Amino acid sequence: MRAIQYTAFGTRPQLVDVERPRPGPGEVLLRITASGLCHSDEFVMAMPQDGYPYPMPMTLGHEPAGVVEELGEGASGVTVGDAVIVYGCWGCGVCAMCADGSENLCLTGMLSPGLGVNGAMAEFMVVDTPRHLVPIGDLDPVRAASLTDAALTPYQAIKSVLPRIVGGTTTVVIGAGGLGHVAIQLLRALTPTRVVALDIGEDKLAFARENGAHEAFTSEPAAADKVKQLTGGRGADVVLDFVGMDVTGELAVACGGVASAVVVVGAGLGGAKIGLTSAPYNMTVSTSLWGRRKELIELVEMARRGQVQIHTTTYPITEGEQAYEDVHAGRIVGRAVVVP
Structure with missing residues (x-):
């Protein structure tokens, strides 16, 4: 499948061909319908090599919308074909902050798609647990994807x-x-x-x-x-x-x-x-760092009522490299979104 990855220090994101992922036990495979770009990606790519905390190469993208494609063994709570967005704060689920619903403040260290594990700038993506999926129904995935961070x-x-x-x-x-x-x-x-x-x-x-x-x-x-x-x-x-x-x-x-x-x-x-x-x-x-999953659910309902609308510029995944260049140069008004 095609993906936009950060492949080496000092380089810009590249469109590459990688193997399609498979969901493990408890995981969910999404077919990505939209993926928002964020200046946090620029922050990651500006990190020095010494102490860099993430894998390399890494598929970028932490504002995913998609459709459930496959469920790993034991995964439940969603069904194949469900339209969803992904709550990006993947905490341990055990510490006091996670127990309070604040996975964004996980005391053992939060991971996120595109910020620690392979993200959504691809045709498919694995989500660690159905708990991190928020249904969007018939909302436009291009407008809904960036609710996960930009909103x-x-x-x-x-x-x-x-x-x-x-x-x-x-x-x-x-x-x-x-x-x-x-x-x-x-x-x-x-x-x-x-x-x-x-x-x-x-x-x-x-x-x-x-x-x-x-x-x-x-x-x-x-x-x-x-x-x-x-x-x-x-x-x-x-x-x-x-x-x-x-x-x-x-x-x-x-x-x-x-x-x-x-x-x-x-x-x-x-x-x-x-x-x-x-x-x-x-x-x-x-x-203030990111937000809680409950707040993302609230935002989906606000979007459904027309109370929040994210201005977007869309790119096919084949132009994902250009999308990142436009974000880097400050040419985007609102949010850039890659549509695989």
């Missing part, structure tokens, strides 16, 4: 600060791309907050407005002054940083007000730095 990640981040985002509040979204444009939709659907988007380029600012942002400014130091002006000098109540670089972390802190919350979501190898005299008093800063 689930901002959904958990927003839920972590939801009690703060009441009437009269302001929330800043830094980075209105694959995750950020979904965050804007979720904020509009879940809260009465005023949403301010920060990004670079008028096309991305227009995209943010199309997805529900009340205001959209260029992501630069002066944006913090504009947020302060909008809020009568107080600053934002919540800032969500979907970039995660030092420069955006600094901007996030500058946008926030007294007793505000900053949530760093992006994996840009940086973050927000605060101190008693260098940030607004009582500001809290947290990170």
